[in-house]
Amino acid sequence: MATARKDMLSPAEMANREQTRNDASPGLSQDGPIPCTVELFGTARLRAKTAKVALVLPPQAVLSSVFMALAGELPVLVGSVIAPDRSKLTSGYACNINGLDFVRDPGFKINPGDSIIIISNDAGG
Amino acid sequence: MYGFDGRLLHIDLTKKAHHWLSLEESRLRAVLGGIGLGVSLLHDLAPPGVEPLSPDNPLIFASAPLVGTELTSTAKYAVVTKSPLTGFITDSLSSSFFALELKRAGLDALVITGRASSLVYVFIENEKVEVREGEYLCGKSPAETEALIRSELKDADLRVAAIGQAGENLVRFATISNDGRQAGRGGVGAVMGSKNLKAIALRGRGGVRVADPRGVEAIAESMRRLSLGPLTTKYRDIGTVANLAVFNRLGALPTRNFLQSTFDHAEALSGESLAENNFSRRQGCASCTIRCERLFKSLAGGEQRLEYESLYALGPLCGIKDPEVVLQAAHLCDLYGLDTISTGGTLAWAMECTEKGLLLEDHDLGLRFGRADAILAAIPLIAQRSGFGSILAEGSRRAALRVGKDAMHWAMHVKGLELPGYEPRSLKSMALGLAVSPRGACHNRSGAYEADFSGQVDRLSADPGRGALVVAGEDFAAVLDSLIICKFLRKCFTDFYAEAANLLEKVTGWPISAAELRRVGERVCTLKKLFNIREGWKPEDDWLPQRLLSEPLSTGVARGATLTPSELREMIQGYYRAREWHENGFIPEKKLTALGIPALTSALLKAERKSPAREREKGDNSNY
Numbered sequence: 001m002a003t004a005r006k007d008m009l010s011p012a013e014m015a016n017r018e019q020t021r022n023d024a025s026p027g028l029s030q031d032g033p034i035p036c037t038v039e040l041f042g043t044a045r046l047r048a049k050t051a052k053v054a055l056v057l058p059p060q061a062v063l064s065s066v067f068m069a070l071a072g073e074l075p076v077l078v079g080s081v082i083a084p085d086r087s088k089l090t091s092g093y094a095c096n097i098n099g100l101d102f103v104r105d106p107g108f109k110i111n112p113g114d115s116i117i118i119i120s121n122d123a124g125g
Numbered sequence: 126m127y128g129f130d131g132r133l134l135h136i137d138l139t140k141k142a143h144h145w146l147s148l149e150e151s152r153l154r155a156v157l158g159g160i161g162l163g164v165s166l167l168h169d170l171a172p173p174g175v176e177p178l179s180p181d182n183p184l185i186f187a188s189a190p191l192v193g194t195e196l197t198s199t200a201k202y203a204v205v206t207k208s209p210l211t212g213f214i215t216d217s218l219s220s221s222f223f224a225l226e227l228k229r230a231g232l233d234a235l236v237i238t239g240r241a242s243s244l245v246y247v248f249i250e251n252e253k254v255e256v257r258e259g260e261y262l263c264g265k266s267p268a269e270t271e272a273l274i275r276s277e278l279k280d281a282d283l284r285v286a287a288i289g290q291a292g293e294n295l296v297r298f299a300t301i302s303n304d305g306r307q308a309g310r311g312g313v314g315a316v317m318g319s320k321n322l323k324a325i326a327l328r329g330r331g332g333v334r335v336a337d338p339r340g341v342e343a344i345a346e347s348m349r350r351l352s353l354g355p356l357t358t359k360y361r362d363i364g365t366v367a368n369l370a371v372f373n374r375l376g377a378l379p380t381r382n383f384l385q386s387t388f389d390h391a392e393a394l395s396g397e398s399l400a401e402n403n404f405s406r407r408q409g410c411a412s413c414t415i416r417c418e419r420l421f422k423s424l425a426g427g428e429q430r431l432e433y434e435s436l437y438a439l440g441p442l443c444g445i446k447d448p449e450v451v452l453q454a455a456h457l458c459d460l461y462g463l464d465t466i467s468t469g470g471t472l473a474w475a476m477e478c479t480e481k482g483l484l485l486e487d488h489d490l491g492l493r494f495g496r497a498d499a500i501l502a503a504i505p506l507i508a509q510r511s512g513f514g515s516i517l518a519e520g521s522r523r524a525a526l527r528v529g530k531d532a533m534h535w536a537m538h539v540k541g542l543e544l545p546g547y548e549p550r551s552l553k554s555m556a557l558g559l560a561v562s563p564r565g566a567c568h569n570r571s572g573a574y575e576a577d578f579s580g581q582v583d584r585l586s587a588d589p590g591r592g593a594l595v596v597a598g599e600d601f602a603a604v605l606d607s608l609i610i611c612k613f614l615r616k617c618f619t620d621f622y623a624e625a626a627n628l629l630e631k632v633t634g635w636p637i638s639a640a641e642l643r644r645v646g647e648r649v650c651t652l653k654k655l656f657n658i659r660e661g662w663k664p665e666d667d668w669l670p671q672r673l674l675s676e677p678l679s680t681g682v683a684r685g686a687t688l689t690p691s692e693l694r695e696m697i698q699g700y701y702r703a704r705e706w707h708e709n710g711f712i713p714e715k716k717l718t719a720l721g722i723p724a725l726t727s728a729l730l731k732a733e734r735k736s737p738a739r740e741r742e743k744g745d746n747s748n749y
Contacts, residue, residue, distance in 0.1 A: 039374065041367070041370055041371050041374070041397070042359055042362070042363055042367040042370075042371070042396065042397065043358050043359060043362040043363060043367075045397050046362065046363070046397060046400060046401075051397075080355075080358075090355050091355050091356060092354075092355030092356055092357075092358040092359070093355075094578070094579065094580075096375065096580075098682065099374055099375050099376060099681075099682030099683075100585070100682055100683075101580065101583075102578070102579060102580025103580060104580065117374060117375075119371045120358065120359035120367060120371070121356075121579075121616070122356070122357075122359050122360070122616060123368065123371070123574050123575065123577075123578035123579075124365075124568075124569075124572060124574065124575065124612060124613075125360075125364075125365025125367075125368050125432065125433045125434070125613075
């Protein structure tokens with residue numbers, strides 16, 4: 001089931017960021033196919049030998065739909081970056097939407113035009 | 126005693142005397158080893174108000190219970206002293222073979238005080254301690270110094286920690302180097318140079334005794350497996366340079382002296398590009414399975430180790446877009462023994478001052494953002510304290526005071542320590558961690574970026590609840606740094622305090638609970654702050670540079686993000702509350718008592734007063 005934002009943001013912040021995401025993709029509806037971009041960083045990029053992948057997801061797509069579609073485009077990522085069941089990332093990776101919000105919920109709703117950023121789960125160094 | 130040797134070696138270079146001191150088990154259990162032990166010794170051995178570059182400032186090398194055991198990623202040692210850059214405590218960690226040799230030599234801690242009349246080095250081989258003439262090492266790089274000492278002593282397996290020209294010339298952000306690694310921050314190399322001590326050469330013949338060898342072996346095997354799994358992939362596959370492109374995408378990459386939080390040329394400098402275009406080989410510290418180090422090929426010949434912080438500070442922070450220039454600049458820093466973060470931070474400050482017309486004509490080294498030739502020319506001048514390089518060698522805060530006008534506004538430091546590569550305006554938990562850190566702007570002593578980069582909190586908003594997060598991060602880091610376990614292994618624990626307590630029990634034989642271990646972290650953090658208070662800390666020292674509190678971010682996804690003084694103040698208040706300190710940041714007596722600190726420090730002082738005199742009377746320094 002699709003969920004809204006992570007619950008740490010205030011309702012006003014949530015509405016504001018949701019509006020920002022919708023503004024970024026004017027004229028695109030959730031009822032039709034959802035174009036989005038997956039950006040790969042670090043090991044994921046080196047393994048895939050590409051930095052970006054354009055995907056078109058089915059209507060009402062959620063985060064797990066992204067991983068499913070990405071696994072189809074780049075099977076080399078399955079097992080190392082995408083979990084074998086293709087519904088989530090492996091424990092070494094994290095996901096960010098549009099450079100702002102980190103999301104873990106596989107039911108997180110994807111908006112048209114979203115950039116799904118896949119990075120290492122470990123930011124330190 | 127298991128896990129420790131229970132002794133400390135104190136060398137007084139002025140008197141050319143040394144003596145061994147016993148370390149009581151109660152002290153070791155209270156603070157463990159590494160940074161915990163170093164901090165506790167600093168309290169005892171540094172006279173209040175000591176001038177950092179004076180003979181009386183103790184330079185403390187501390188080992189730890191897990192060092193030398195079978196556990197992966199534990200070959201590290203701590204260097205603790207009063208920093209010539211900040212005037213407060215500095216605690217640095219370095220790694221690899223020297224750390225193992227310190228342990229094999231039976232040294233839980235090595236304390237150096239005094240000042241030799243000419244350049245010397247110290248050679249320690251178990252009980253044998255020699256202060257040897259070192260004038261012939263003057264001006265040599267740490268690597269050259271290591272080779273020359275090995276040759277002189279005809280022992281290719283000697284392990285050496287040395288300073289470069291920067292340390293000899295008392296550059297306030299000079300490092301101590303060993304095995305190609307550095308105790309980097311806070312100017313520990315300058316303290317070593319102030320003692321006319323070029324190097325420490327070690328040869329240990331002893332072993333490491335643990336209480337439950339089979340138990341340790343079982344845990345070590347499990348950690349080895351985990352260390353090769355997905356939780357350390359980044360470090361194994363690319364190294365910390367992987368951070369650069371990610372931070373740029375998230376608007377968290379400090380660029381051009383924090384004028385921007387993204388860099389137009391980040392792609393060329395990214396870890397991914399370096400891996401494709403410049404990768405030479407991968408290596409690791411002694412007895413580490415992760416092997417995070419990346420060496421990259423330089424056009425100038427040879428190869429250069431590069432970490433994210435060096436890449437950030439000598440790259441985007443200075444507007445440098447050519448990876449070759451960054452590699453050469455990092456090479457120069459290693460050659461002279463300079464902290465790359467403070468070098469880059471100070472140069473970026475000078476670049477901005479030059480562009481704003483704040484510098485006198487004879488101070489103009491041609492430093493402008495993006496000027497590759499100028500940065501490469503300036504680094505040797507800093508190390509040699511030549512011309513304006515001598516002012517830059519003081520670090521950005523002191524240099525700004527010398528230049529005057531608005532120069533201080535562009536000095537990006539906390540307590541005098543230049544900022545690492547995490548943009549505080551788009552990483553609010555990190556902002557708090559940087560502001561309150563006892564050693565100044567340090568990312569590693571709180572690891573507060575973890576909360577920002579995990580989605581645990583909204584990284585763009587500030588709230589007092591961050592205080593508890595930073596406290597938890599600081600306590601965690603203090604325990605890791607006192608056991609010692611490399612932070613790159615941190616995610617391999619599922620219940621850190623319980624697992625680490627079990628491991629510590631198997632090493633030392635001490636029955637210790639998870640809660641007690643967490644208490645050790647709190648105690649060590651409190652001791653650091655207590656030292657700073659003794660040395661003149663004021664509430665306004667826990668603060669961030671004015672730019673960060675007055676200018677919104679101008680680029681990237683976080684464009685427009687601000688951090689206001691009231692937001693920072695609220696977070697700091699939240700931090701003090703979470704620590705159960707007074708609202709002005711001072712520590713209540715009852716808190717010190719609850720942590721057992723008064724009893725600990727008085728016991729330490731008593732032991733120190735008693736033992737050295739007795740040892741000297743016995744003539745225990747006859748090896749000289």
